[in-house]
Amino acid sequence: xxxxxxxxASDATPLSGRKRTVxxxxxxxxxxxxxxxxxxxxxxxxxGQDYPLFEPVENHEDFLVQGREVARRYFVHTEDVPNSQYxxxxxxxxxxxxxxxxxxxSSAAGFPFYYGAAFPRQLEQRLQQTFPDRMVEVINTSMSAxxxxxxxxxxxxxxxxxxxxxxIYAGHNEYFGALGAASAESLGRNPALVRTYLGLQRFRLxxxxxxxxxxxxxxxxxxxxxxxxxxxxxxxxxxxxxxxGSEVYEAGxxxxxxxxxxxxxxxxxAGVPVFIGTVASNERDHQPFLxxxxxxxxxxxxxxxxxAGRAALQAGDAETARRxxxxxxxxxxxxxxxxxxxxxxxxxxxxxxAAQEAFxxxxxxDALRFRAPEAINESIRALAAEHGATLVESEAxxxxxxxxxxxxxxLMIEHLHPTIAGxxxxxxxxxxxxxxxxxxxxxxxxxxxxxLARPRHTTVDSLAGLxxxxxxxxxxxxxxxxxxxxxxxxxxARSRVEQIAVDLYEKEASWRGATDALATHxxxxxRFDDAIHARExxxxxxxxxxxxxxxxxxxxxxxxxxxxxxxxxxxxxxxYAEALTLSPENAAVTGLLGALKLQRGAHGEAIALLERxxxxxGTNTQVLxxxxxxxxxxxxxxxxxxxxxxxxxxxxxxxxxxxLLASLPQ
Numbered sequence: 001x002x003x004x005x006x007x008x009a010s011d012a013t014p015l016s017g018r019k020r021t022v023x024x025x026x027x028x029x030x031x032x033x034x035x036x037x038x039x040x041x042x043x044x045x046x047x048g049q050d051y052p053l054f055e056p057v058e059n060h061e062d063f064l065v066q067g068r069e070v071a072r073r074y075f076v077h078t079e080d081v082p083n084s085q086y087x088x089x090x091x092x093x094x095x096x097x098x099x100x101x102x103x104x105x106s107s108a109a110g111f112p113f114y115y116g117a118a119f120p121r122q123l124e125q126r127l128q129q130t131f132p133d134r135m136v137e138v139i140n141t142s143m144s145a146x147x148x149x150x151x152x153x154x155x156x157x158x159x160x161x162x163x164x165x166x167x168i169y170a171g172h173n174e175y176f177g178a179l180g181a182a183s184a185e186s187l188g189r190n191p192a193l194v195r196t197y198l199g200l201q202r203f204r205l206x207x208x209x210x211x212x213x214x215x216x217x218x219x220x221x222x223x224x225x226x227x228x229x230x231x232x233x234x235x236x237x238x239x240x241x242x243x244x245g246s247e248v249y250e251a252g253x254x255x256x257x258x259x260x261x262x263x264x265x266x267x268x269x270a271g272v273p274v275f276i277g278t279v280a281s282n283e284r285d286h287q288p289f290l291x292x293x294x295x296x297x298x299x300x301x302x303x304x305x306x307x308a309g310r311a312a313l314q315a316g317d318a319e320t321a322r323r324x325x326x327x328x329x330x331x332x333x334x335x336x337x338x339x340x341x342x343x344x345x346x347x348x349x350x351x352x353x354a355a356q357e358a359f360x361x362x363x364x365x366d367a368l369r370f371r372a373p374e375a376i377n378e379s380i381r382a383l384a385a386e387h388g389a390t391l392v393e394s395e396a397x398x399x400x401x402x403x404x405x406x407x408x409x410x411l412m413i414e415h416l417h418p419t420i421a422g423x424x425x426x427x428x429x430x431x432x433x434x435x436x437x438x439x440x441x442x443x444x445x446x447x448x449x450x451x452l453a454r455p456r457h458t459t460v461d462s463l464a465g466l467x468x469x470x471x472x473x474x475x476x477x478x479x480x481x482x483x484x485x486x487x488x489x490x491x492x493a494r495s496r497v498e499q500i501a502v503d504l505y506e507k508e509a510s511w512r513g514a515t516d517a518l519a520t521h522x523x524x525x526x527r528f529d530d531a532i533h534a535r536e537x538x539x540x541x542x543x544x545x546x547x548x549x550x551x552x553x554x555x556x557x558x559x560x561x562x563x564x565x566x567x568x569x570x571x572x573x574x575x576y577a578e579a580l581t582l583s584p585e586n587a588a589v590t591g592l593l594g595a596l597k598l599q600r601g602a603h604g605e606a607i608a609l610l611e612r613x614x615x616x617x618g619t620n621t622q623v624l625x626x627x628x629x630x631x632x633x634x635x636x637x638x639x640x641x642x643x644x645x646x647x648x649x650x651x652x653x654x655x656x657x658x659x660l661l662a663s664l665p666q
Contacts, residue, residue: 074178108142113465116456122427147177148259264387277394284408288336289368336365352404463501549579587616
């Protein structure tokens with residue numbers, strides 16, 4: 001019987017080099033094809049979004065505005081994501097356009113006032129006055145609770161829209177801002193890894209994975225304890241304690257330097273000038289949020305020394321206060337409170353320079369890092385020099401106008417958001433550096449002095465902003481350990497203006513609706529200057545809506561005719577003309593502009609406009625009557641007679657037209 005042979009692996013015919021290559025490539029392509037197929041299926045199913053930075057304005061496709069959902073790129077666990085100021089700008093940059101983009105966090109966005117109080121809006125207003133022959137657009141992309149990751153991620157989309165300059169005011173959110181080193185929205189402390197994620201998260205597959213992980217995190221949220229989450233500020237805190245010099249502290253600085261360096265390099269490569277400001281915060285009047293101690297500190301002795309120093313300070317004994325508080329700072333060099341109260345003791349003793357140093361040391365040691373440490377400003381200065389960006393010493397600009405050179409509650413509302421006066425100073429700082437460098441052109445002959453700059457905000461903006469701050473400060477971290485803040489829905493308005501502000505704060509009215517109501521209230525109560533100011537604010541907010549210009553021009557005409565102020569009527573002509581550039585077929589506005597020209601004695605211009613209005617709407621008896629009068633004043637009697645008869649053909653009872661016809665020579 002023959003033996004059965006057994007085949008072994010060694011008997012198999014080896015793959016040729018070509019087949020082996022094909023096999024290897026096929027194996028590598030399998031996961032790629034799988035992911036491509038999964039991505040395609042998700043897209044066909046309509047899962048996920050692109051979250052573009054800018055999108056067309058509905059019914060006004062020639063304009064763009066920041067996308068309302070763009071922040072979802074950075075916020076996974078937050079339902080109500082922050083938004084920008086929503087600055088509208090032309091899709092195609094005008095030939096005479098001057099376009100500036102602003103990047104930053106909540107201070108650059110203008111919290112809590114927003115709109116005309118925000119420093120970019122104030123800057124835009126001054127640049128419009130400086131360059132009246134150019135179309136000035138300052139587009140603010142800033143949002144609350146974002147940091148250098150967001151700024152870098154948005155840079156390419158900003159560059160697509162031909163900026164003449166980019167302004168940056170950022171640095172406070174490196175720890176608790178989205179994706180920050182100690183944030184609840186963190187993805188770790190490796191900047192390169194986080195940036196890779198941001199580059200990939202436009203893919204639907206990555207969004208699906210992100211959504212799944214977020215759902216898992218929400219399901220496990222009950223297992224963790226943290227600060228009360230009554231505000232976005234509170235919800236962003238992942239790791240409360242970030243002591244000076246700690247690993248997390250250094251990670252935040254590394255993150256900021258790495259991202260800012262790449263950001264400035266990208267703009268430099270594109271040839272776009274960058275103006276970057278140092279960041280300021282309340283050092284004098286805001287006690288540190290959180291003390292941490294060194295491991296071997298006698299905390300009881302430290303607290304006793306601080307209490308003794310504060311008691312002496314309250315009793316007016318500045319020298320004893322200085323001595324006891326200095327003792328506290330030597331007991332523990334990491335705790336913040338001793339330095340803060342030592343600063344006040346130095347102030348009481350008439351030593352402002354020593355006070356400033358103590359306040360800065362207190363801010364450096366505040367372990368709840370909502371305020372940027374000095375290392376952030378040092379990084380801004382160094383990287384601006386390295387990449388050819390223009391440094392704006394905005395912190396020094398604020399400091400220069402404060403008592404004893406200390407930034408406090410005169411310029412800061414709470415820990416770091418400026419008052420309206422503070423925002424005006426920020427606008428001053430950037431405006432002056434733009435002028436000094438001539439980055440926008442050499443002709444600054446119409447430059448607006450700082451002393452004449454006025455923010456275009458309203459009383460309603462101010463009041464609603466104060467309500468937002470009150471809401472913010474009723475809970476953690478301003479009142480540690482207390483229950484989450486309650487809403488302020490029981491605010492009692494004592495006047496019509498206050499009621500409008502409450503409606504805006506409670507979102508019972510839109511900003512435009514509230515500001516329109518304010519303008520109407522002021523006009524009906526005889527406060528025409530305030531009414532005009534409110535109408536101007538609406539025009540700046542919605543530059544693409546012809547109706548906003550018409551409302552302003554109508555008010556200018558009313559005030560001009562009431563007071564006999566010819567300058568107001570001339571300005572009304574300019575505003576009506578602006579409305580016509582946006583809505584050239586508007587017969588009513590064309591007729592109104594023609595009527596003003598007629599009143600001023602510009603008969604030829606009036607006739608041209610009124611004839612145009614007649615072609616657009618031949619049944620408007622007011623237009624026809626004004627045109628008849630214009631012809632009569634211009635000596636064109638036959639045309640005047642024919643037009644007056646046209647009025648009567650539409651309305652045979654038009655007494656004024658009949659009287660005009662009777663007055664014309666045969």
